[in-house]
Amino acid sequence: MRRSEIRDHLLDTALQLFNERGYHATGIDLIIAESGVAKTTLYRHFETKEDLILAALARRDEEDRVEMRSFVDQRTSDSFERLLATFDFLEESLKDKKFRGCIFVSAAGEHKDPANPVFRAAEMHKRLTVAYFEELAHAARFADPKRIAEEINLLHEGAMAVAQISRSYEPARQAKHLAGQLLAVAKRMEPVASRGDPAQTAGMPVTPFGA
Amino acid sequence: MRRSEIRDHLLDTALQLFNERGYHATGIDLIIAESGVAKTTLYRHFETKEDLILAALARRDEEDRVEMRSFVDQRTSDSFERLLATFDFLEESLKDKKFRGCIFVSAAGEHKDPANPVFRAAEMHKRLTVAYFEELAHAARFADPKRIAEEINLLHEGAMAVAQISRSYEPARQAKHLAGQLLAVAKRMEPVASRGDPAQTAGMPVTPFGA
DNA sequence: ATATAAAGATACAGATCTGAACCTTTTATC
DNA sequence: GATAAAAGGTTCAGATCTGTATCTTTATAT
Numbered sequence: 001m002r003r004s005e006i007r008d009h010l011l012d013t014a015l016q017l018f019n020e021r022g023y024h025a026t027g028i029d030l031i032i033a034e035s036g037v038a039k040t041t042l043y044r045h046f047e048t049k050e051d052l053i054l055a056a057l058a059r060r061d062e063e064d065r066v067e068m069r070s071f072v073d074q075r076t077s078d079s080f081e082r083l084l085a086t087f088d089f090l091e092e093s094l095k096d097k098k099f100r101g102c103i104f105v106s107a108a109g110e111h112k113d114p115a116n117p118v119f120r121a122a123e124m125h126k127r128l129t130v131a132y133f134e135e136l137a138h139a140a141r142f143a144d145p146k147r148i149a150e151e152i153n154l155l156h157e158g159a160m161a162v163a164q165i166s167r168s169y170e171p172a173r174q175a176k177h178l179a180g181q182l183l184a185v186a187k188r189m190e191p192v193a194s195r196g197d198p199a200q201t202a203g204m205p206v207t208p209f210g211a
Numbered sequence: 212m213r214r215s216e217i218r219d220h221l222l223d224t225a226l227q228l229f230n231e232r233g234y235h236a237t238g239i240d241l242i243i244a245e246s247g248v249a250k251t252t253l254y255r256h257f258e259t260k261e262d263l264i265l266a267a268l269a270r271r272d273e274e275d276r277v278e279m280r281s282f283v284d285q286r287t288s289d290s291f292e293r294l295l296a297t298f299d300f301l302e303e304s305l306k307d308k309k310f311r312g313c314i315f316v317s318a319a320g321e322h323k324d325p326a327n328p329v330f331r332a333a334e335m336h337k338r339l340t341v342a343y344f345e346e347l348a349h350a351a352r353f354a355d356p357k358r359i360a361e362e363i364n365l366l367h368e369g370a371m372a373v374a375q376i377s378r379s380y381e382p383a384r385q386a387k388h389l390a391g392q393l394l395a396v397a398k399r400m401e402p403v404a405s406r407g408d409p410a411q412t413a414g415m416p417v418t419p420f421g422a
Numbered sequence: 423a424t425a426t427a428a429a430g431a432t433a434c435a436g437a438t439c440t441g442a443a444c445c446t447t448t449t450a451t452c
Numbered sequence: 453g454a455t456a457a458a459a460g461g462t463t464c465a466g467a468t469c470t471g472t473a474t475c476t477t478t479a480t481a482t
Contacts, residue, residue, distance in 0.1 A: 020323060021323060022235070022320060022321045022322075022323060024233070024235035024236060024321070025235060025321065101316075101319070101320050101323070102372075104376075105316075105320070105372055105375070106320040106321075108312070109233065109312050109316070109317040109321070109375070110233050110236065110317075110320070110321060111233075112231060112232060112233060112311045112312070114378060119376075122376060123376050123377075126373075126376050126377070147385075150373075150382075150385060151385060151389060153369075153373065154366070154369040154370060154373050154385055154386060154389070155365070155366075155369055155389075156369070157368070157369040157372035157373050158364075158365035158366055158367070158368040158369025158370075158372065159365060159369075160372070161313075161316055161368035161369065161371070161372050162337075162361075162364065162365050162368050164316070164319060164320070165315075165316070165319050165330075165333060165334050165337050166337070171361075171365055174358075174361060174362060174365055175365060178362060178365070178366075178389070178393060181392070182389060182392060182393075185392065
């Protein structure tokens, strides 16, 4: 294996094992056996197991949010619809046979001290995820984008928790349905009449004047 | 300590430690140190650590559901309001300084194999909880009580997951607010005009004829 | 091609964990 | 009060876990 690939390969293997078995239940020996890398090598790339966990979470955090953004972006350019499309992304995640619950929630569940770096990594991921929802809610001109973002997030978390135990992807559809109802009645800002406002024109029909 | 109390005391201590530190991170030695019970004694009451976990979860499952029922029952006798009152119970749970996430979700997160007895205990608890919601939704004459129950459950799970990481009880209020909106627009059965129907009379004013 | 850094392989130290063994002391029951 | 059962206290076996040490082999860079 080429040197530059080893770190990535270790993170991949570790993430897979953490997801399948949890953090405490996944020993260093299993990670090196599964990845085919010598123990010496692992410890040259990561000082401690905690460092490995943090690096794995950082990688997954980045991946997850980039993938969600790109999935959502290419599905629709309407901000309102984008909020709903996050649930389609979630559904795809849950459909993965290997889904065993949100790895950040599990990480926080196994490292419960709020001062623990692993807990804080999970916290940060959730913050950034909510920030993305808020960005979408703002673009969709909701009057209280922060609140909308928190509600969307609550539905995401609920769907993941239920899916983890029921082993079904239905919760993502249910959450999307609930989100649709909630967004439909939520207050939105008056559309401003300035031409070329992206928040206004994005996702609007091609023939804007009722044709 | 009186013999008959030891088992209960061990379960209390174990539950507290599992909640504060997780399952793998809580060793037998810590449990006996914290409870002041000899190791021999612990192993006379529980054959293995897994047995102790299962007994602890069984106890908490029973407690939780009984307490939720009694909380809800004494708050209101109207079935519709009872569905919403479950979120007030949830809020009280989250307000507990020691809340560190749903112990059943954590248990499933640390024992991810669906065949694992611990995972199945968590699964069973969630099933029974949803069954209670369905009972309430049925009594409130919702047209699709199963669906309503699953939606309520999803909101509960979402609130717990968010609360675990954000360390706030606000998610319970948000979830209640969302539930209120959803229930308000959900289809309900026509009230049947037969006298003495409990589903109809339960929670009605004491003076039923407009006085 | 040679020097340098990293990877492989393995053994080991030290801690920790579960569960059993062993014996003494307390408690409950007749 | 005697007897039996359970609790206390401690030690230990065996496994496992993290992280280090040591040495050999491979790859890379000049």
